[in-house]
Amino acid sequence: xxxRRQKAEIRAIAIERIRRLFEMADYMFRVDPGLSNxxxxxxxxxxxxxxxxIPRDLRRRFCHNCYKFLVPGANCRVRIAKRREPHVAIxxxxxxxxxxxxxxxxxxxxxx
Numbered sequence: 386x387x388x389r390r391q392k393a394e395i396r397a398i399a400i401e402r403i404r405r406l407f408e409m410a411d412y413m414f415r416v417d418p419g420l421s422n423x424x425x426x427x428x429x430x431x432x433x434x435x436x437x438x439i440p441r442d443l444r445r446r447f448c449h450n451c452y453k454f455l456v457p458g459a460n461c462r463v464r465i466a467k468r469r470e471p472h473v474a475i476x477x478x479x480x481x482x483x484x485x486x487x488x489x490x491x492x493x494x495x496x497x
Contacts (some may be wrong), residue, residue, distance in 0.1 A: 450482035
């Protein structure tokens with residue numbers, strides 16, 4: 386049974402690997418989009434196995450419906466909507482799923 390220090394080390398390593406996989410997915414997207422999608426799948430598996438949340442900035446880089454790596458202009462559309470609450474709408478062009486990000490929340494995040 387791992388102690389607290391070991392768990393913290395495991396989580397730190399997991400987050401580091403997740404970040405590296407997303408960097409590789411970004412780099413490889415133009416060459417082979419299928420490989421980028423595989424890297425996202427591996428990052429999700431690491432996060433689930435180690436019970437670590439994928440960092441917020443990386444969570445927005447993949448579709449939460451089909452789990453494809455998203456690149457604006459290539460396989461996703463990014464729009465700003467002013468209806469009701471102002472929000473950013475990211476539409477996956479692979480499956481049509483729409484992720485909505487509240488602009489007020491994004492503003493607070495940027496101030497940190």
